Amino acid sequence: MSILVIAEHDNAGLRPATLNTLAAAAKIGGDITVLVAGSGCAGAAAAAAAVPGVAKVLSADAAHLAHPTAEDLAAVTLAAAAGHSHVLAPAGSFGKNFMPRVAATLDVAQVSDIVEVVSADTFVRPIYAGNALATVQSADPVKVVTVRATAFDPVAATGGSAPVEALAAPAASLLSAFVSQELSTSARPELGNARVVVTGGRALGSAEAYASVLEPLADRLGAALGASRAAVDSGYAPNDAQVGQTGKIVAPDLYIAIGVSGAIQHLAGMKDSKVIVAINKDPEAAIFQVADYGLVGDLFELVPALVKELG
Amino acid sequence: MKILVPVKRVIDYNVKIRVAADGSGVETANVKMSMNPFDEIAVEEAVRLKEAGVATEVVVVSAGVAGCVDTLRTAMALGADRAIHVNTDAELQPLAVAKLLKAVAGREQPQLVICGKQAIDDDANQTGQMLAALLGWGQAAFASKVSVADGRASVTREIDGGLETVSVALPAVITTDLRLNEPRFASLPNIMKAKKKPLDTVTPDELGVDVTPRLKTLKVAEPPKRQAGVKVASVAELVAKLRDEAKVLR
Numbered sequence: 010m011s012i013l014v015i016a017e018h019d020n021a022g023l024r025p026a027t028l029n030t031l032a033a034a035a036k037i038g039g040d041i042t043v044l045v046a047g048s049g050c051a052g053a054a055a056a057a058a059a060v061p062g063v064a065k066v067l068s069a070d071a072a073h074l075a076h077p078t079a080e081d082l083a084a085v086t087l088a089a090a091a092g093h094s095h096v097l098a099p100a101g102s103f104g105k106n107f108m109p110r111v112a113a114t115l116d117v118a119q120v121s122d123i124v125e126v127v128s129a130d131t132f133v134r135p136i137y138a139g140n141a142l143a144t145v146q147s148a149d150p151v152k153v154v155t156v157r158a159t160a161f162d163p164v165a166a167t168g169g170s171a172p173v174e175a176l177a178a179p180a181a182s183l184l185s186a187f188v189s190q191e192l193s194t195s196a197r198p199e200l201g202n203a204r205v206v207v208t209g210g211r212a213l214g215s216a217e218a219y220a221s222v223l224e225p226l227a228d229r230l231g232a233a234l235g236a237s238r239a240a241v242d243s244g245y246a247p248n249d250a251q252v253g254q255t256g257k258i259v260a261p262d263l264y265i266a267i268g269v270s271g272a273i274q275h276l277a278g279m280k281d282s283k284v285i286v287a288i289n290k291d292p293e294a295a296i297f298q299v300a301d302y303g304l305v306g307d308l309f310e311l312v313p314a315l316v317k318e319l320g
Numbered sequence: 321m322k323i324l325v326p327v328k329r330v331i332d333y334n335v336k337i338r339v340a341a342d343g344s345g346v347e348t349a350n351v352k353m354s355m356n357p358f359d360e361i362a363v364e365e366a367v368r369l370k371e372a373g374v375a376t377e378v379v380v381v382s383a384g385v386a387g388c389v390d391t392l393r394t395a396m397a398l399g400a401d402r403a404i405h406v407n408t409d410a411e412l413q414p415l416a417v418a419k420l421l422k423a424v425a426g427r428e429q430p431q432l433v434i435c436g437k438q439a440i441d442d443d444a445n446q447t448g449q450m451l452a453a454l455l456g457w458g459q460a461a462f463a464s465k466v467s468v469a470d471g472r473a474s475v476t477r478e479i480d481g482g483l484e485t486v487s488v489a490l491p492a493v494i495t496t497d498l499r500l501n502e503p504r505f506a507s508l509p510n511i512m513k514a515k516k517k518p519l520d521t522v523t524p525d526e527l528g529v530d531v532t533p534r535l536k537t538l539k540v541a542e543p544p545k546r547q548a549g550v551k552v553a554s555v556a557e558l559v560a561k562l563r564d565e566a567k568v569l570r
C-alpha cells in the first residue's frame with residue numbers, strides 16, 4: 010500500500026489538520042508520501058519531511074499555487090497520485106474543494122469525512138448530521154478519502170527526516186482564478202483545534218452583545234469563539250465561526266454553548282467535545298441533553314458572573 | 321443563458337432519523353421528505369438570476385425514485401421553468417449522480433450549473449465538484465455571493481479561514497453555502513402553476529450511464545450516545561465542577 014497525503018499548509022508550515030490526516034494514513038498502513046503544493050512552500054515541505062513515518066515529500070512549488078484553485082490542486086494531485094493506492098486530505102474546506110475532482114477524474118468514489126479506519130478499504134463515516142455512522146467498503150483501485158481531523162489524534166510533528174523531491178506542477182488552469190481573500194484575523198486560538206471553545210447562539214441578539222458578553226469569557230479561558238448558524242446568519246459572528254453539520258467540526262476539551270438551543274445540525278459539530286457546558290434560559294432546551302453541566306438562566310447575567318467567578 | 325439546478329429529495333431536516341434495526345440504513349418509510357435545503361438555495365439563486373435578466377431559463381433535474389417528481393414540482397413552484405426526472409430505483413452515489421448530470425448537461429447545454437454544496441442525508445459534499453471535473457469546467461464551491469457578467473462568474477466562497485473570491489469562466493459549476501440567499505416560500509398560485517410546467521422523464525440507461533455503486537455499505541449504526549449530565553444551581557457550582565470534577569480549568 011502506498012498513501013499520498015495532500016498537505017494543508019500556509020507555505021511556511023503545516024496546518025494542524027495535516028497531522029491528524031497523517032494519523033489516519035498511518036492506520037491504513039503502508040508507505041506515506043506527502044504532497045505539498047504551494048508557492049514558496051519550502052517551509053511547509055520541511056515541516057512535512059520532519060514528521061515521523063513520512064517516507065517522502067513531494068514539493069510542487071509554483072507561483073500559480075500561491076492561492077491554488079480547485080482545478081490546479083486537482084491537477085497537481087493527479088500528477089502525484091500515479092502508483093498510489095490511497096489519496097488522503099483533511100476534510101475541511103480545503104480538501105472538500107478539490108478532492109472530488111480528483112476522484113471523478115480517476116473514475117473512483119470518494120469516501121468523505123472518515124472518522125475511523127477499519128481496514129485499507131473500509132472506513133466509518135458519519136451520515137445524517139452524525140446521527141448515524143456508516144461503515145463503507147470501496148472496491149475502487151484507488152481510495153480517495155477525506156479525513157475528519159477531530160476523529161484522529163495528531164501524529165508527532167518532529168523526529169523524522171524524509172527526503173524532499175521537487176514535483177513539476179502542471180500549468181495553471183485558465184478555468185478559474187483567485188481574486189482576493191478576507192481572512193478572519195484573531196489573536197485567539199483557531200476554532201478547529203482550540204482546547205476551549207465558547208459558542209454563542211441567536212440569544213446574543215447582536216454583534217455587539219456577542220462580542221461584549223463572550224469575549225471576556227473567551228479571554229479568561231484562552232478559548233476560540235464559535236457560533237450557531239443562527240448567530241452567523243444574523244451577522245453576530247463571521248461565517249468561519251459556524252459550528253455544525255455544515256460548518257466546522259470541533260472537539261475541544263471544553264465546549265461552552267451559550268444561548269444555543271441544540272439543534273441536531275449544531276450538535277453534529279460539537280457533540281464529541283470532552284466536556285460540554287450549556288447556559289440557556291429554557292430548561293427544556295435540547296442542548297442540555299448533551300451537556301455535562303447545564304446552567305439554567307439568563308446568559309446576560311450568568312456569563313459576566315461566570316467570568317467574575319473564574320477570577 | 322440557461323441554468324441547470326440539480327435537486328435532491330432527502331429526509332426533511334427537522335426529522336430525527338432512526339437507524340434501521342437490521343443495520344442496513346435509516347428508516348425512510350412514512351418519513352417526511354423535502355428538497356435538500358442547499359438545493360433550495362440553488363434554485364432561489366437561479367431564479368433570482370433569471371429575474372435579474374441574467375438567465376433566460378432555469379431547468380431543474382432530480383435523479384431517483386418516483387417521489388423526486390414532488391421535489392421537482394416544488395422547485396418549479398419556486399420559479400424554475402421546467403424539470404427533468406432521471407427515474408431510477410437504484411442506489412445513487414455522488415459519482416453516479418455526477419455522471420447522470422453530465423449527460424443531462426450534454427443535452428441541455430447550460431452555461432451554469434448551481435448545486436447545493438452538500439446533501440443533508442449522506443453529507444458527502446462531492447457532486448458539484450465531481451460534475452465540474454467530468455465536464456472539464458471550472459468550479460466555485462461554497463458560494464455566499466455570486467455575480468455573473470461578461471462570460472464569467474465572480475463568486476465569494478465561505479472557507480475555513482474566512483472568505484475567498486474567485487472568478488470562474490462560464491460554463492461553470494457553482495455550489496451554494498447557507499449565506500447565499502434566503503429561499504422564498506412557494507405561493508399557492510405558483511404551486512398550482514407548477515403543476516402545468518413541463519416535466520420530462522429519462523432513465524440512466526437512456527442517458528448511457530452506469531450507476532452501479534462503488535461503495536458498499538456494510539453497516540449503519542447509531543453513534544454512541546452522550547450521557548446527559550447534571551444541572552448546576554449556580555455559577556459558583558459550575559466553576560467548582562469544572563475545576564474539581566472535570567478538571568478542564570487551567
Ligand SMILES: Cc1cc2nc3c(=O)[nH]c(=O)nc-3n(C[C@H](O)[C@H](O)[C@H](O)COP(=O)(O)OP(=O)(O)OC[C@H]3O[C@@H](n4cnc5c(N)ncnc54)[C@H](O)[C@@H]3O)c2cc1C
Pocket residue numbers: 209210211212236237238239240251252253254255256257267268269270271272273274275278288289290291294306307308309333357358440
Ligand atoms: C441545511 C441546514 C444546515 C444547518 N447547519 C447548521 C450548522 O452547521 N450549525 C448550526 O448551528 N446550525 C445549523 N443549522 C440551523 C439549525 O437547524 C438551528 O436553526 C440553529 O442551530 C439554531 O441556532 P441557535 O441555537 O443559536 O438559535 P435558537 O434555536 O433560536 O436558540 C436560541 C436559544 O437561546 C435561548 N435563549 C434565548 N434568550 C436567552 C437568554 N437571555 N439567556 C439564555 N438563553 C437564552 C433559547 O432558550 C434558545 O434555546 C442548519 C439548518 C439547516 C436547514
